[in-house]
Amino acid sequence: MRLLIICQNQFGYHIDAYYYCKYLKVNFDILYICWDHGLPRIEMAGVRVVYVRRKGNMLVRTLRFLRHALKQINDDRRAIVFIKYFKGVSLVLRLLKPRHCFVLDIRTGSVHRNLVMRRIHDVRLKFETAFFKHVTVISASLAAKLDLKHKAHILPLGADVISSTDKTFAGLHLLYVGTLFNRNMEVTIHGFKQYYDEFQDQVPISYTIIGSGPNNEERALKNLVAQYGLDEIVNVTGNISHDQLKPFFDFANVGVSYVPLTDYYDVQPVTKTFEYLLSGMPVIATDTSENRKVINQENGVLIGETAEDFSVALKAIFEKRNLYNSAKIRSAGMGYTWEKIVQSNLKPYLEGRFLRKFE
Numbered sequence: 001m002r003l004l005i006i007c008q009n010q011f012g013y014h015i016d017a018y019y020y021c022k023y024l025k026v027n028f029d030i031l032y033i034c035w036d037h038g039l040p041r042i043e044m045a046g047v048r049v050v051y052v053r054r055k056g057n058m059l060v061r062t063l064r065f066l067r068h069a070l071k072q073i074n075d076d077r078r079a080i081v082f083i084k085y086f087k088g089v090s091l092v093l094r095l096l097k098p099r100h101c102f103v104l105d106i107r108t109g110s111v112h113r114n115l116v117m118r119r120i121h122d123v124r125l126k127f128e129t130a131f132f133k134h135v136t137v138i139s140a141s142l143a144a145k146l147d148l149k150h151k152a153h154i155l156p157l158g159a160d161v162i163s164s165t166d167k168t169f170a171g172l173h174l175l176y177v178g179t180l181f182n183r184n185m186e187v188t189i190h191g192f193k194q195y196y197d198e199f200q201d202q203v204p205i206s207y208t209i210i211g212s213g214p215n216n217e218e219r220a221l222k223n224l225v226a227q228y229g230l231d232e233i234v235n236v237t238g239n240i241s242h243d244q245l246k247p248f249f250d251f252a253n254v255g256v257s258y259v260p261l262t263d264y265y266d267v268q269p270v271t272k273t274f275e276y277l278l279s280g281m282p283v284i285a286t287d288t289s290e291n292r293k294v295i296n297q298e299n300g301v302l303i304g305e306t307a308e309d310f311s312v313a314l315k316a317i318f319e320k321r322n323l324y325n326s327a328k329i330r331s332a333g334m335g336y337t338w339e340k341i342v343q344s345n346l347k348p349y350l351e352g353r354f355l356r357k358f359e
Contacts, residue, residue, distance in 0.1 A: 001027065175207075209235070281326070
């Protein structure tokens with residue numbers, strides 16, 4: 001069976017698409033079309049990649065991308081065309097090739113802070129998905145928000161085991177990994193400071209924040225850390241590639257899954273929630289609908305979005321430290337691995353589309 005994946009992210013730099021390829025390549029002949037963003041090229045045996053140059057203005061680049069995608073679709077009329085949604089181009093491909101088998105994959109709704117911009121994005125997304133018979137969505141709550149419950153197939157977020165070390169809890173060593181854009185991570189530093197001021201003599205403690213943002217968020221957090229005099233125990237590292245994260249996950253014993261409590265984040269599963277759990281860590285997670293589905297008394301604490309909430313959560317984690325079992329936390333999360341999700345969810349879904357279309 002042949003699978004054509006069309007994604008604007010360069011191969012290997014969109015985690016979901018990377019793991020689709022990793023665990024489908026045994027059963028599918030995969031061709032992946034993407035932009036060449038000039039990043040180091042990642043190779044995967046069994047997956048062919050077509051890179052499209054980004055030279056020129058937006059119109060020129062988009063037409064070039066469309067031309068390459070259409071060529072590959074024409075070259076193999078029996079392939080399933082799996083598109084990670086991107087504005088406009090997904091719809092153009094569907095309208096130009098109406099007889100092909102398309103699957104549109106939606107990984108996120110709009111998380112723009114501006115209400116008008118969010119509504120414009122989501123209205124456009126609803127309009128474009130109306131032209132697709134087969135749609136996969138990251139969560140049932142996002143499908144409901146986009147009015148897609150009647151036809152969406154839920155393809156959830158996954159993770160891989162980054163650390164296999166069993167954690168001990170003599171101290172608290174926090175880890176956040178993710179974007180800093182629109183996340184209000186300074187709130188967690190304020191809460192950490194409150195806890196540290198009260199309990200620094202009772203418990204060894206540290207906090208590592210890995211990530212960056214487009215608006216100097218990393219610098220702002222470093223300045224806040226320096227202002228509080230926490231340079232020795234709070235480390236804002238900037239971006240670190242996925243394949244270099246293991247030492248940080250090995251050392252840490254508490255994951256931080258913090259997103260603001262808004263309606264648009266409420267429907268978005270958080271990748272790192274699953275990665276922390278699969279690394280055997282209890283998680284401090286804001287109380288979103290999606291985090292509520294996986295965080296319980298045995299694997300973490302759900303919190304509000306204030307500094308006081310974060311400080312109280314640290315107290316709760318330390319008080320319960322002897323009740324956490326790293327191996328059990330990891331074992332309970334194994335249903336969230338990418339291998340499990342792809343093999344038991346995406347693979348049979350695609351096979352069903354293929355057989356109905358081409359048998």
